[in-house]
Amino acid sequence: MGVTAQExxxxxxxxxxxxxxxxxxALPEAERAMRFFDLHPGEEIRIRARRAEGYLYLVDGDxxxxxxxxxxxxxxxxxxxxxxxxxxxxxxxxxxxxxPASLCQIESEDLDLLMSWQELAASEDLLVGSQTxxxxxxxxxxxxxxxxLPLDCVERALARMTPVAVKAGDEVVVQGDPxxxxxxxxxGEAEVWSQGVYDDEQSLVxxxxxxxxxxxxxxxxxxxRNATVRMTTDGELLRLEKDDFNELIAASQIETVSAPVxxxxxxxxxxxxxxRYDEEYEDERIPGSILIPLPELRRRxxxxxxxxxxxxxxxxxxxxQVATMLLNQRRIKAVTIEGGIRxxxxxxxxxxx
Numbered sequence: 001m002g003v004t005a006q007e008x009x010x011x012x013x014x015x016x017x018x019x020x021x022x023x024x025x026a027l028p029e030a031e032r033a034m035r036f037f038d039l040h041p042g043e044e045i046r047i048r049a050r051r052a053e054g055y056l057y058l059v060d061g062d063x064x065x066x067x068x069x070x071x072x073x074x075x076x077x078x079x080x081x082x083x084x085x086x087x088x089x090x091x092x093x094x095x096x097x098x099x100p101a102s103l104c105q106i107e108s109e110d111l112d113l114l115m116s117w118q119e120l121a122a123s124e125d126l127l128v129g130s131q132t133x134x135x136x137x138x139x140x141x142x143x144x145x146x147x148x149l150p151l152d153c154v155e156r157a158l159a160r161m162t163p164v165a166v167k168a169g170d171e172v173v174v175q176g177d178p179x180x181x182x183x184x185x186x187x188g189e190a191e192v193w194s195q196g197v198y199d200d201e202q203s204l205v206x207x208x209x210x211x212x213x214x215x216x217x218x219x220x221x222x223x224x225r226n227a228t229v230r231m232t233t234d235g236e237l238l239r240l241e242k243d244d245f246n247e248l249i250a251a252s253q254i255e256t257v258s259a260p261v262x263x264x265x266x267x268x269x270x271x272x273x274x275x276r277y278d279e280e281y282e283d284e285r286i287p288g289s290i291l292i293p294l295p296e297l298r299r300r301x302x303x304x305x306x307x308x309x310x311x312x313x314x315x316x317x318x319x320x321q322v323a324t325m326l327l328n329q330r331r332i333k334a335v336t337i338e339g340g341i342r343x344x345x346x347x348x349x350x351x352x353x
Contacts, residue, residue, distance in 0.1 A: 003038070003060050005031050005034070005036050005104075006031065007059075008031075008034075008036060008059050009027045009028075009030055009034075010027070011059040011060075012030070012057055012059065012104075013027060015059075015081045016057055016081055016083065018111070018277050018279075018280070021295065022115075022118060023118070026114065026118050030106075033110040033114060034104045034105060034106045035104060035105045035106075036103075036104045037102070037103050037104065037105070038100075038101075039063070039095070039101045039103075040097060040100060041097055041099055041100060042097065043097050044094060045094075045095050046095075047092060047093055047095060048086055048087070048088075048090065048092040049086040049087065049088050049089060049107060049108070050089065052107070052108055052109055052316065052342060052343075053085065053086065053107075053342055054086035054107050055083040055085060055105065055106055056084040056093075056103050056104070057083050057105075057106075058074050058076050058101065058103045059102050060076050060101060060102040060103075061075075061076060061098070061100050062075045062076070062099045062101060063095055063096060063103070064095075064098060065084055065093055065095050066093065067087070067091070067093045068091065073098070086105070112315050112316040112340075115294075115318070115319055116319050116321065116322050119294050119295065119319065119322050153248040156248055157248050160241070160244045160248075161184070161240050162239045162241075163186070163236055164236065164237045164238070164239050165236055166188065166231045166234065167234050168231055168232060168233050168234055169230065169231060170231045171228055171231075172190070172214075172229045172237065173214070173215060173227070174225060174228050175193070175224075175227050175228045176225060177224060178224055179215065179218035179223060179225055179242065180242050181215060181240060182214075182215040182216050182239070183215050183237050183238065183240075184211070184237065184238040184240075185208055185210055185211065185212045185213075185236075185237055186235070186236045186237060187210060187235040188210070188231060188233045188234060188235015188236065188237075189207065189208065189209050189231070189232050189233045189235070190209075190229050190230060190231045190235075191204055191206070191207055191230050192205050192206035192207070192208065192214070192227050192229055193205065193227060193228045193230060194226060194227040194228070208229070214229055216245070219242055219245050219246065254321050254324050254325055254328075254336055255335045255336065256321075256335070256336045256338045257311075257335055257336070258338050259338070259339065259343060259345055259346070262337045265311060265335070266311065270311045271290065271308050272286055272289040272310070273289065273292060273310045273311065273334070274289040274291045274312075274313055274341075275293060275294040275297060275313070275314050275319050275320055275322075275323040276291075276293065276314050276315060278291070280315065282351065283350065284341060284348050284349070284350050285341070285349050285350075286313070286341065286346075286348060287347060287349045290303075292304075294314070294319050294323055297323055297326060301332075304332060306330075306331065308332075309334075309335075310327060310333065310335070311334075311335055311336075312327070312335065312336050312337065313341055313344070314340045314341070315340050315341060315342055316339060316342050316343075317337070317338060317339055317340045320337065320340060324336045
């Protein structure tokens with residue numbers, strides 16, 4: 001019994017949206033964002049989303065899911081395979097295996113982030129130049145380094161970063177020194193050492209590896225380094241200078257509005273653009289919205305009126321940010337709805353439009 005994590009992701013890529021839209025190169029990243037479960041007949045687990053909303057995907061067997069008193073049976077043999085929605089904490093779902101069963105869980109925010117970064121990677125409008133694309137490839141597998149950067153800044157940040165070769169024992173930043181740059185580890189490992197006000201010497205507080213970033217806190221606070229980062233192996237870093245970091249953080253071109261503000265804007269002439277996939281749109285949507293999935297947006301710009309103003313949404317906001325950026329680059333006024341349809345508290349429609 002049991003399906004390996006790698007086999008699970010391959011099954012998702014064949015049967016479930018949005019994984020069927022992902023390239024093979026993105027599947028390992030999807031795998032890292034998931035939790036996997038193998039259940040014996042009669043075995044029960046209680047599960048919930050960690051933050052906002054989550055999904056369960058059944059990849060083998062038959063299960064029953066009880067959620068707030070409603071019990072539903074799910075079988076991988078069903079012709080149409082749909083994810084099982086998990087509400088945000090503290091509500092839990094009870095999953096009981098009727099046969100040997102395998103399933104996996106992913107948070108909606110993690111899935112939305114994955115889709116957004118894959119769209120950036122596939123873009124012909126962004127990441128222009130082989131050097132920038134190579135740097136994107138280097139950090140793509142652990143994009144935590146850029147999660148706090150507005151998506152419209154990613155390309156410019158990567159283009160301005162400078163590769164730095166480092167040796168074991170090199171101190172990249174030293175506690176107390178002025179902050180002058182932000183760093184991402186591409187290859188190699190490092191240790192973070194810090195000395196508190198009442199400490200006699202530095203102590204080890206963290207270890208860093210490929211994809212880890214450091215240096216941003218001191219830059220944002222315009223202060224001095226609060227720790228020393230020392231390489232424990234040879235490696236390579238990407239360095240972004242202080243002025244570039246401050247410019248890109250402060251220069252976000254993506255305007256985001258809350259759901260109540262968005263509703264008011266709709267009443268005052270804005271049109272609603274949904275950039276999720278057809279399957280997501282069919283599941284639930286805001287009445288009156290226009291559907292253009294993000295991967296199709298570049299070849300369907302002609303369907304949008306440059307004289308109109310658009311509110312853009314997706315599941316949680318990340319893909320909408322990419323679409324908003326692309327629209328604004330073409331001088332089509334666009335604003336992202338914060339939290340997407342996940343946090344939309346007003347009327348929604350379900351089923352085929």
